[in-house]
Amino acid sequence: xxxxxxxxxxxxxxxxxxxxxxxxxxxxxxxxxxxxxxxxxxxxxxxxxxxxxxxxxxxxxxxxxxxxxxxxxxxxxxxxxxxxxxxxxxxxxxxxxxxxxxxxxxxxxxxxxxxxxxxxxxxxxxxxxxxxxxxxxxxxxxxxxxxxxxxxxxxxxxxxxxxxxxxxxxxxxxxxxxxxxxxxxxxxxxxxxxxxxxxxxxxxxxxxxxxxxxxxxxxxxxxxxxxxxxxxxxxxx
Numbered sequence: 001x002x003x004x005x006x007x008x009x010x011x012x013x014x015x016x017x018x019x020x021x022x023x024x025x026x027x028x029x030x031x032x033x034x035x036x037x038x039x040x041x042x043x044x045x046x047x048x049x050x051x052x053x054x055x056x057x058x059x060x061x062x063x064x065x066x067x068x069x070x071x072x073x074x075x076x077x078x079x080x081x082x083x084x085x086x087x088x089x090x091x092x093x094x095x096x097x098x099x100x101x102x103x104x105x106x107x108x109x110x111x112x113x114x115x116x117x118x119x120x121x122x123x124x125x126x127x128x129x130x131x132x133x134x135x136x137x138x139x140x141x142x143x144x145x146x147x148x149x150x151x152x153x154x155x156x157x158x159x160x161x162x163x164x165x166x167x168x169x170x171x172x173x174x175x176x177x178x179x180x181x182x183x184x185x186x187x188x189x190x191x192x193x194x195x196x197x198x199x200x201x202x203x204x205x206x207x208x209x210x211x212x213x214x215x216x217x218x219x220x221x222x223x224x225x226x227x228x229x230x231x232x233x234x235x236x237x
Contacts, residue, residue, distance in 0.1 A: 031228050033122060039228030040125045041117045044136055046221070047209030048113040055202060056107035062099035067201030069098045072193045075169075078176035087175060094172050097165030098190065102198035104159040105152040109144075109202055112151060116143045129232050133214060137207040145199065153195045160190055 031039065054060050061067055071079045071094065079091050116139075128135040160166045169190055212219045213229065220226045 031231055035224060036129065036228055037120070037122065037125050039224045040129055040136075041120065042222065043213050043220075043225055043229070044117055044140075044210075045114065047136075047213060048140070048206055049110055051202060051205035051209055052106055052109045052113070055198075055205060056103055056105075058103065059099075060106060061102045061198070061201055062096060064201075067197075067204055068095075069102055069194060069197045069201070070095060072190070075172065075176075078172060081179065082172065082176060087172075090168065090172055090175070094165065094168045097160070097163045097168055098194050098197075100163040101156045101159035101165055101194050102201065104163075105155040105195075105198050106202060108151050108155055109148060112144050112147050113140060115147075116140060119143065129228075130236070133211055134207050136210045137203055140206060141203055148199050148202070149195060152198055153191055156194050156198065157191050160194065165190060165194075 055064075055067070061069055071091070083091055120139075124139060128139055132138075213225070217226075220229055
């Protein structure tokens, strides 16, 4: 029963859409269920691996303005105040160290995504292929966020210590908390904040890769990707 879900959904889409076409169009061969699943998994493995590799490289977070981790919201006022007092270097070092910690954790994401792909059902694949532009990204958010958090947090905790972030942030908090009349004290705990920002950055990059494969023909680097996504393109026109 489940094996026919894919073909049935695509045939329904084809019939519905073709009824509005006045001119005959070239019909691509209908991919099999196996090809659909394999093509989608190939695309998603390609996209998640690329995202993980990019973010785990040196300056993967720090050099990418879209995902660069800045000071925690509760420390923004402290940062502004300390910079006015000439402590720019301390602030800059804290931000750099936060990003270095995220970069060290990003490489841990690949096996988690591979496992999520192994659990993907025919229905999941159909919903992703015929869904919204970020349907795959949303699937990964649902199925991997908890495990990513579990895996990232200890790595980031260790990395924050290794790169000096914990010490630097404590210095920043201490310097700010010593200033007279500062009522909103800074919490020096960074683990949760950096873990969440690292995961957010990872999903941001995955969404870009998903959109690239859906929209950019040159990103479909194998015959299977070309067949599967080419057919989906035709059905979604």
